[in-house]
Amino acid sequence: MSDVRRTKLLIIGSGPAGYTAAVYGARAMLEPVLVEGLQPGGQLTITTDVENWPGETAIMGPELMAKLRAQAEHVGAHIISDIVAEVDFSRRPFRAVLDGGEVIEAETVIVATGASARWLGLDSETRLRGKGVSACATCDGFFFRGKQVAVVGGGNTAVEEALFLTNFASKVTLIHRRDELRADKTNQQRLFANPKVEMVWNATVSEVTGTDGVSGLVLTDTVTGEARPLAVDGLFVAIGHEPATGLFAGKLAMDEEGYLLVAPGTPVTSVPGVFAAGDVTDKLYRQAVTAAGMGCMAALEAERFLAHQAHAPQQQAA
Ligand code: FAD
Ligand code: NAP
Secondary structure, eight states: OOOEEEEEEEEEOOSHHHHHHHHHHHHTTOOOEEEOOSSTTGGGGGOSEEOOSTTOSSEEHHHHHHHHHHHHHHTTOEEEOSOEEEEEOSSSSEEEEETTSOEEEEEEEEEOOOEEEOOOOOHHHHHTBTTTEESOHHHHGGGGTTOEEEEEOOSHHHHHHHHHHTTTOSEEEEEOSSSSOOSOHHHHHHHHHOTTEEEEOSEEEEEEEOSSSOOEEEEEETTTOOEEEEOOSEEEEOSOEEESOGGGTTTSOBOTTSOBOOSTTSOBOSSTTEEEOGGGTOSSOOOHHHHHHHHHHHHHHHHHHHHHHHHSOOOOOO
Protein backbone atom coordinates (compact mmCIF):
# COMPACT_ATOMS: atom_id res chain seq x y z
CA MET A 1 0.00 0.00 0.00
CA SER A 2 1.30 3.49 -0.83
CA ASP A 3 2.01 6.16 1.81
CA VAL A 4 -0.27 9.18 2.03
CA ARG A 5 1.23 12.54 2.98
CA ARG A 6 -1.10 15.44 3.82
CA THR A 7 -0.26 19.11 3.34
CA LYS A 8 -1.94 22.50 3.19
CA LEU A 9 0.12 23.42 0.13
CA LEU A 10 1.66 21.24 -2.57
CA ILE A 11 4.05 22.95 -4.98
CA ILE A 12 4.87 21.15 -8.22
CA GLY A 13 8.20 22.30 -9.66
CA SER A 14 11.51 23.64 -8.35
CA GLY A 15 12.32 26.59 -10.62
CA PRO A 16 12.29 30.21 -9.42
CA ALA A 17 8.45 30.11 -9.27
CA GLY A 18 8.30 26.92 -7.19
CA TYR A 19 11.03 27.86 -4.71
CA THR A 20 9.67 31.38 -4.22
CA ALA A 21 6.20 29.97 -3.62
CA ALA A 22 7.79 27.62 -1.07
CA VAL A 23 9.48 30.49 0.77
CA TYR A 24 6.24 32.49 1.00
CA GLY A 25 4.17 29.40 1.79
CA ALA A 26 6.51 28.31 4.59
CA ARG A 27 6.61 31.80 6.10
CA ALA A 28 2.79 31.78 6.07
CA MET A 29 2.96 28.54 8.13
CA LEU A 30 1.44 26.45 5.35
CA GLU A 31 4.22 23.83 5.75
CA PRO A 32 4.53 23.41 1.98
CA VAL A 33 5.64 20.23 0.30
CA LEU A 34 7.52 20.85 -2.95
CA VAL A 35 8.09 18.10 -5.53
CA GLU A 36 11.12 19.09 -7.56
CA GLY A 37 10.70 17.03 -10.73
CA LEU A 38 13.16 15.82 -13.32
CA GLN A 39 15.10 19.09 -13.42
CA PRO A 40 15.79 20.17 -9.83
CA GLY A 41 16.29 23.96 -9.90
CA GLY A 42 14.58 24.30 -13.30
CA GLN A 43 15.83 25.93 -16.49
CA LEU A 44 18.45 28.16 -14.87
CA THR A 45 20.49 25.09 -13.97
CA ILE A 46 21.42 24.72 -17.64
CA THR A 47 22.81 28.21 -18.05
CA THR A 48 26.00 29.96 -16.99
CA ASP A 49 26.00 33.64 -15.99
CA VAL A 50 22.71 35.20 -14.90
CA GLU A 51 23.12 38.98 -14.90
CA ASN A 52 19.55 40.15 -14.40
CA TRP A 53 18.56 38.62 -11.06
CA PRO A 54 18.06 41.52 -8.62
CA GLY A 55 20.87 41.88 -6.11
CA GLU A 56 23.38 39.75 -8.00
CA THR A 57 25.72 41.46 -10.48
CA ALA A 58 26.48 38.05 -12.00
CA ILE A 59 25.77 34.61 -10.64
CA MET A 60 25.96 31.16 -12.19
CA GLY A 61 22.48 29.69 -12.82
CA PRO A 62 23.06 26.49 -10.77
CA GLU A 63 24.47 28.54 -7.85
CA LEU A 64 21.45 30.87 -7.86
CA MET A 65 19.06 27.92 -7.81
CA ALA A 66 21.03 26.22 -4.99
CA LYS A 67 20.64 29.43 -2.97
CA LEU A 68 16.88 29.55 -3.62
CA ARG A 69 16.54 25.91 -2.61
CA ALA A 70 18.56 26.48 0.60
CA GLN A 71 16.34 29.46 1.47
CA ALA A 72 13.17 27.44 0.92
CA GLU A 73 14.48 24.64 3.15
CA HIS A 74 15.72 27.13 5.76
CA VAL A 75 12.21 28.53 6.26
CA GLY A 76 10.74 25.03 6.53
CA ALA A 77 9.62 23.84 3.08
CA HIS A 78 9.80 20.10 2.65
CA ILE A 79 11.40 19.18 -0.67
CA ILE A 80 10.79 15.80 -2.27
CA SER A 81 13.03 14.47 -5.06
CA ASP A 82 10.40 12.89 -7.25
CA ILE A 83 8.08 13.64 -10.15
CA VAL A 84 4.33 14.18 -9.96
CA ALA A 85 2.97 11.47 -12.25
CA GLU A 86 -0.77 11.98 -11.79
CA VAL A 87 -3.12 14.56 -10.30
CA ASP A 88 -6.77 14.53 -9.32
CA PHE A 89 -8.23 18.03 -8.97
CA SER A 90 -11.85 16.85 -9.17
CA ARG A 91 -12.24 16.59 -5.39
CA ARG A 92 -10.76 18.14 -2.27
CA PRO A 93 -8.31 17.50 -0.79
CA PHE A 94 -6.56 17.37 -4.15
CA ARG A 95 -4.48 14.26 -4.82
CA ALA A 96 -1.10 13.84 -6.48
CA VAL A 97 0.58 10.51 -7.12
CA LEU A 98 4.36 10.58 -7.38
CA ASP A 99 6.43 8.44 -9.71
CA GLY A 100 7.80 6.57 -6.68
CA GLY A 101 4.26 5.66 -5.56
CA GLU A 102 3.81 8.19 -2.74
CA VAL A 103 0.39 9.86 -2.59
CA ILE A 104 0.06 13.50 -1.49
CA GLU A 105 -3.25 15.00 -0.39
CA ALA A 106 -3.21 18.78 -0.54
CA GLU A 107 -5.67 21.51 0.36
CA THR A 108 -4.12 23.82 -2.25
CA VAL A 109 -1.72 23.27 -5.16
CA ILE A 110 0.66 25.57 -6.98
CA VAL A 111 1.63 24.38 -10.44
CA ALA A 112 5.10 25.71 -11.37
CA THR A 113 6.21 23.14 -13.91
CA GLY A 114 7.72 25.66 -16.33
CA ALA A 115 8.24 25.41 -20.05
CA SER A 116 11.08 24.55 -22.34
CA ALA A 117 12.32 26.03 -25.58
CA ARG A 118 11.85 24.06 -28.78
CA TRP A 119 15.19 23.34 -30.41
CA LEU A 120 16.08 22.55 -34.00
CA GLY A 121 17.32 19.10 -33.02
CA LEU A 122 20.85 19.36 -34.45
CA ASP A 123 23.79 17.69 -32.69
CA SER A 124 25.92 20.79 -33.30
CA GLU A 125 23.18 22.96 -31.74
CA THR A 126 23.13 20.82 -28.58
CA ARG A 127 26.94 20.81 -28.34
CA LEU A 128 27.14 24.62 -28.55
CA ARG A 129 24.18 25.44 -26.29
CA GLY A 130 25.38 28.01 -23.76
CA LYS A 131 28.49 28.56 -25.91
CA GLY A 132 26.88 30.86 -28.47
CA VAL A 133 23.61 29.00 -29.05
CA SER A 134 20.75 30.35 -26.94
CA ALA A 135 16.97 30.43 -26.80
CA CYS A 136 16.73 33.63 -24.78
CA ALA A 137 17.84 37.00 -26.16
CA THR A 138 16.83 38.84 -22.98
CA CYS A 139 19.13 36.52 -21.04
CA ASP A 140 22.11 36.33 -23.38
CA GLY A 141 21.90 39.29 -25.81
CA PHE A 142 24.26 41.34 -23.65
CA PHE A 143 27.08 38.86 -24.33
CA PHE A 144 26.97 39.69 -28.06
CA ARG A 145 27.83 43.39 -27.98
CA GLY A 146 29.29 44.46 -31.33
CA LYS A 147 28.99 40.91 -32.75
CA GLN A 148 27.00 39.33 -35.56
CA VAL A 149 24.14 37.05 -34.59
CA ALA A 150 21.40 35.07 -36.31
CA VAL A 151 17.87 34.35 -35.13
CA VAL A 152 15.88 31.41 -36.50
CA GLY A 153 12.07 31.49 -36.55
CA GLY A 154 9.29 33.53 -38.11
CA GLY A 155 6.86 34.19 -35.26
CA ASN A 156 6.47 37.14 -32.89
CA THR A 157 9.13 35.77 -30.57
CA ALA A 158 11.74 35.53 -33.33
CA VAL A 159 10.98 39.07 -34.52
CA GLU A 160 11.03 40.53 -31.01
CA GLU A 161 14.23 38.68 -30.15
CA ALA A 162 15.82 39.95 -33.38
CA LEU A 163 14.78 43.54 -32.62
CA PHE A 164 16.00 43.26 -29.03
CA LEU A 165 19.35 41.92 -30.25
CA THR A 166 19.86 45.00 -32.46
CA ASN A 167 20.51 46.86 -29.18
CA PHE A 168 23.75 44.91 -28.81
CA ALA A 169 24.77 43.20 -32.04
CA SER A 170 26.33 44.93 -35.05
CA LYS A 171 24.15 42.84 -37.37
CA VAL A 172 21.18 40.50 -36.87
CA THR A 173 20.22 37.98 -39.55
CA LEU A 174 16.73 36.55 -39.25
CA ILE A 175 16.44 33.14 -40.91
CA HIS A 176 12.99 31.85 -41.75
CA ARG A 177 12.02 28.63 -43.50
CA ARG A 178 9.31 30.29 -45.62
CA ASP A 179 9.02 33.53 -47.61
CA GLU A 180 6.54 35.11 -45.21
CA LEU A 181 6.66 35.76 -41.48
CA ARG A 182 4.02 34.51 -39.09
CA ALA A 183 4.58 37.52 -36.78
CA ASP A 184 2.10 40.42 -36.46
CA LYS A 185 2.30 43.08 -39.18
CA THR A 186 3.35 45.79 -36.70
CA ASN A 187 6.26 43.66 -35.55
CA GLN A 188 7.17 42.94 -39.16
CA GLN A 189 7.18 46.67 -40.02
CA ARG A 190 9.50 47.40 -37.10
CA LEU A 191 11.77 44.57 -38.18
CA PHE A 192 12.00 45.58 -41.83
CA ALA A 193 12.63 49.22 -40.86
CA ASN A 194 15.64 48.32 -38.73
CA PRO A 195 18.89 48.86 -40.65
CA LYS A 196 20.76 46.29 -38.54
CA VAL A 197 18.43 43.47 -39.62
CA GLU A 198 18.96 41.31 -42.67
CA MET A 199 16.44 38.66 -43.74
CA VAL A 200 17.27 35.22 -45.09
CA TRP A 201 14.09 33.72 -46.54
CA ASN A 202 13.39 30.09 -47.42
CA ALA A 203 16.26 28.68 -45.39
CA THR A 204 16.83 26.30 -42.51
CA VAL A 205 19.88 25.93 -40.31
CA SER A 206 21.39 22.53 -41.03
CA GLU A 207 24.55 22.93 -38.92
CA VAL A 208 26.11 25.22 -36.34
CA THR A 209 29.87 25.40 -36.79
CA GLY A 210 32.56 26.11 -34.18
CA THR A 211 34.37 24.22 -31.45
CA ASP A 212 34.33 26.23 -28.20
CA GLY A 213 31.98 28.88 -29.55
CA VAL A 214 29.87 29.58 -32.61
CA SER A 215 31.80 30.60 -35.74
CA GLY A 216 29.01 30.21 -38.29
CA LEU A 217 26.05 28.33 -39.67
CA VAL A 218 25.35 26.13 -42.65
CA LEU A 219 22.04 27.14 -44.21
CA THR A 220 20.01 25.00 -46.58
CA ASP A 221 17.71 26.68 -49.08
CA THR A 222 14.24 25.15 -48.70
CA VAL A 223 13.46 25.74 -52.40
CA THR A 224 16.68 24.76 -54.20
CA GLY A 225 18.21 22.50 -51.54
CA GLU A 226 21.52 24.34 -51.88
CA ALA A 227 23.74 24.75 -48.83
CA ARG A 228 25.70 27.90 -48.00
CA PRO A 229 27.70 29.18 -45.04
CA LEU A 230 26.82 32.22 -42.91
CA ALA A 231 29.45 33.68 -40.56
CA VAL A 232 27.92 34.59 -37.16
CA ASP A 233 29.09 34.65 -33.53
CA GLY A 234 25.80 33.50 -32.06
CA LEU A 235 22.55 31.74 -32.88
CA PHE A 236 19.24 32.44 -31.17
CA VAL A 237 16.63 29.74 -31.69
CA ALA A 238 13.11 31.19 -31.47
CA ILE A 239 10.83 28.50 -32.86
CA GLY A 240 8.43 28.31 -29.92
CA HIS A 241 8.21 26.94 -26.39
CA GLU A 242 6.41 24.00 -24.86
CA PRO A 243 4.81 24.39 -21.44
CA ALA A 244 5.07 21.30 -19.22
CA THR A 245 1.34 20.79 -18.86
CA GLY A 246 0.66 17.31 -20.25
CA LEU A 247 -0.14 16.19 -16.71
CA PHE A 248 -2.98 18.70 -16.45
CA ALA A 249 -4.75 18.00 -19.75
CA GLY A 250 -8.50 17.95 -19.16
CA LYS A 251 -7.96 19.00 -15.52
CA LEU A 252 -7.01 22.68 -15.83
CA ALA A 253 -8.04 25.10 -18.57
CA MET A 254 -5.27 25.78 -21.10
CA ASP A 255 -4.88 27.80 -24.27
CA GLU A 256 -4.34 26.16 -27.65
CA GLU A 257 -0.58 25.98 -27.03
CA GLY A 258 -0.97 24.28 -23.65
CA TYR A 259 -0.24 27.26 -21.38
CA LEU A 260 -2.36 27.23 -18.21
CA LEU A 261 -5.07 29.86 -18.26
CA VAL A 262 -5.32 32.13 -15.24
CA ALA A 263 -7.65 34.99 -14.34
CA PRO A 264 -5.90 38.10 -15.75
CA GLY A 265 -3.23 39.46 -13.43
CA THR A 266 -3.64 36.60 -10.94
CA PRO A 267 -2.37 33.02 -10.51
CA VAL A 268 -5.96 31.72 -10.21
CA THR A 269 -6.61 28.73 -12.52
CA SER A 270 -9.91 27.21 -13.59
CA VAL A 271 -9.99 25.06 -10.42
CA PRO A 272 -10.50 26.96 -7.12
CA GLY A 273 -7.56 26.17 -4.84
CA VAL A 274 -5.16 25.37 -7.69
CA PHE A 275 -2.79 28.17 -8.73
CA ALA A 276 -0.26 28.51 -11.53
CA ALA A 277 3.01 30.44 -11.52
CA GLY A 278 5.94 31.06 -13.84
CA ASP A 279 6.61 29.96 -17.41
CA VAL A 280 3.83 27.37 -17.29
CA THR A 281 1.34 30.21 -17.61
CA ASP A 282 3.50 32.96 -19.12
CA LYS A 283 4.46 33.03 -22.76
CA LEU A 284 5.33 36.70 -22.77
CA TYR A 285 8.01 37.46 -20.18
CA ARG A 286 9.63 34.07 -19.41
CA GLN A 287 12.14 35.45 -16.91
CA ALA A 288 13.39 34.12 -13.61
CA VAL A 289 12.35 37.23 -11.74
CA THR A 290 8.83 37.26 -13.22
CA ALA A 291 8.46 33.54 -12.44
CA ALA A 292 9.58 34.22 -8.86
CA GLY A 293 7.08 37.10 -8.60
CA MET A 294 4.28 34.83 -9.76
CA GLY A 295 5.40 32.19 -7.24
CA CYS A 296 5.00 34.79 -4.51
CA MET A 297 1.54 35.76 -5.79
CA ALA A 298 0.45 32.12 -5.95
CA ALA A 299 1.51 31.44 -2.35
CA LEU A 300 -0.28 34.57 -1.13
CA GLU A 301 -3.42 33.46 -3.00
CA ALA A 302 -3.15 29.94 -1.53
CA GLU A 303 -2.95 31.44 1.96
CA ARG A 304 -5.96 33.67 1.24
CA PHE A 305 -7.92 30.72 -0.17
CA LEU A 306 -7.28 28.64 2.96
CA ALA A 307 -8.16 31.55 5.26
CA HIS A 308 -11.39 32.05 3.35
CA GLN A 309 -12.23 28.33 3.62
CA ALA A 310 -11.57 28.39 7.36
CA HIS A 311 -13.97 31.33 7.86
CA ALA A 312 -16.64 30.19 5.40
CA PRO A 313 -19.87 29.00 7.08
CA GLN A 314 -20.03 25.20 7.26
CA GLN A 315 -22.25 23.78 4.53
CA GLN A 316 -25.39 22.08 5.80
CA ALA A 317 -25.71 18.42 4.91
CA ALA A 318 -28.65 17.87 2.53
P1 FAD B 1 11.36 26.27 -14.64
O1 FAD B 1 12.61 26.94 -14.29
O2 FAD B 1 11.15 25.80 -16.04
O3 FAD B 1 11.18 25.03 -13.66
C1 FAD B 1 10.18 24.10 -13.86
C2 FAD B 1 10.28 23.06 -12.77
O4 FAD B 1 9.16 22.18 -12.84
C3 FAD B 1 11.52 22.17 -12.85
O5 FAD B 1 12.12 22.10 -11.58
C4 FAD B 1 10.98 20.80 -13.24
O6 FAD B 1 11.74 19.75 -12.70
C5 FAD B 1 9.61 20.88 -12.59
N1 FAD B 1 8.62 19.95 -13.13
C6 FAD B 1 8.17 19.82 -14.41
N2 FAD B 1 7.27 18.82 -14.49
C7 FAD B 1 7.16 18.30 -13.23
C8 FAD B 1 6.42 17.22 -12.67
N3 FAD B 1 5.60 16.47 -13.39
N4 FAD B 1 6.57 16.96 -11.34
C9 FAD B 1 7.38 17.74 -10.58
N5 FAD B 1 8.10 18.76 -11.06
C10 FAD B 1 8.00 19.02 -12.37
N6 FAD B 1 15.78 34.07 -17.15
C11 FAD B 1 16.32 35.17 -16.60
O7 FAD B 1 15.62 35.92 -15.92
N7 FAD B 1 17.66 35.45 -16.73
C12 FAD B 1 18.50 34.65 -17.43
O8 FAD B 1 19.69 34.95 -17.56
C13 FAD B 1 17.96 33.48 -18.01
N8 FAD B 1 18.75 32.62 -18.70
C14 FAD B 1 18.23 31.49 -19.23
C15 FAD B 1 19.07 30.62 -19.89
C16 FAD B 1 18.57 29.44 -20.42
C17 FAD B 1 19.51 28.49 -21.13
C18 FAD B 1 17.18 29.14 -20.29
C19 FAD B 1 16.64 27.85 -20.86
C20 FAD B 1 16.33 30.01 -19.63
C21 FAD B 1 16.84 31.20 -19.11
N9 FAD B 1 16.03 32.11 -18.44
C22 FAD B 1 16.57 33.23 -17.85
C23 FAD B 1 14.58 31.88 -18.30
C24 FAD B 1 14.30 31.32 -16.90
O9 FAD B 1 15.15 30.23 -16.67
C25 FAD B 1 12.84 30.90 -16.80
O10 FAD B 1 12.01 31.99 -17.10
C26 FAD B 1 12.54 30.42 -15.38
O11 FAD B 1 13.39 29.37 -15.01
C27 FAD B 1 11.09 29.95 -15.27
O12 FAD B 1 10.92 29.49 -13.98
P2 FAD B 1 9.76 28.50 -13.57
O13 FAD B 1 9.89 28.32 -12.10
O14 FAD B 1 8.48 28.95 -14.12
O15 FAD B 1 10.06 27.13 -14.32
P1 NAP C 1 5.11 30.56 -33.09
O1 NAP C 1 4.16 31.67 -33.34
O2 NAP C 1 4.61 29.16 -33.02
O3 NAP C 1 6.20 30.64 -34.26
C1 NAP C 1 7.21 29.69 -34.36
C2 NAP C 1 8.00 30.02 -35.63
O4 NAP C 1 9.09 29.11 -35.71
C3 NAP C 1 7.16 29.89 -36.91
O5 NAP C 1 7.46 30.95 -37.80
C4 NAP C 1 7.62 28.55 -37.48
O6 NAP C 1 7.67 28.52 -38.88
C5 NAP C 1 9.05 28.47 -36.98
N1 NAP C 1 9.48 27.09 -36.76
C6 NAP C 1 8.88 26.13 -36.02
N2 NAP C 1 9.60 25.01 -36.02
C7 NAP C 1 10.68 25.26 -36.79
C8 NAP C 1 11.81 24.49 -37.17
N3 NAP C 1 11.99 23.24 -36.75
N4 NAP C 1 12.75 25.07 -37.96
C9 NAP C 1 12.61 26.35 -38.40
N5 NAP C 1 11.57 27.14 -38.04
C10 NAP C 1 10.62 26.59 -37.26
O7 NAP C 1 5.98 30.75 -31.74
P2 NAP C 1 6.40 32.10 -30.99
O8 NAP C 1 6.92 33.10 -31.95
O9 NAP C 1 7.27 31.66 -29.86
O10 NAP C 1 5.04 32.66 -30.41
C11 NAP C 1 4.22 31.81 -29.55
C12 NAP C 1 2.93 32.55 -29.25
O11 NAP C 1 3.20 33.67 -28.42
C13 NAP C 1 2.26 33.08 -30.50
O12 NAP C 1 0.89 33.03 -30.31
C14 NAP C 1 2.72 34.51 -30.56
O13 NAP C 1 1.85 35.36 -31.28
C15 NAP C 1 2.75 34.85 -29.08
N6 NAP C 1 3.68 35.95 -28.83
C16 NAP C 1 3.15 37.20 -28.87
C17 NAP C 1 3.98 38.28 -28.70
C18 NAP C 1 3.36 39.64 -28.76
O14 NAP C 1 2.16 39.72 -28.92
N7 NAP C 1 4.13 40.71 -28.63
C19 NAP C 1 5.35 38.12 -28.49
C20 NAP C 1 5.87 36.81 -28.48
C21 NAP C 1 5.01 35.73 -28.67
P3 NAP C 1 6.31 28.56 -39.74
O15 NAP C 1 5.84 29.97 -39.69
O16 NAP C 1 6.78 28.14 -41.08
O17 NAP C 1 5.38 27.59 -39.09
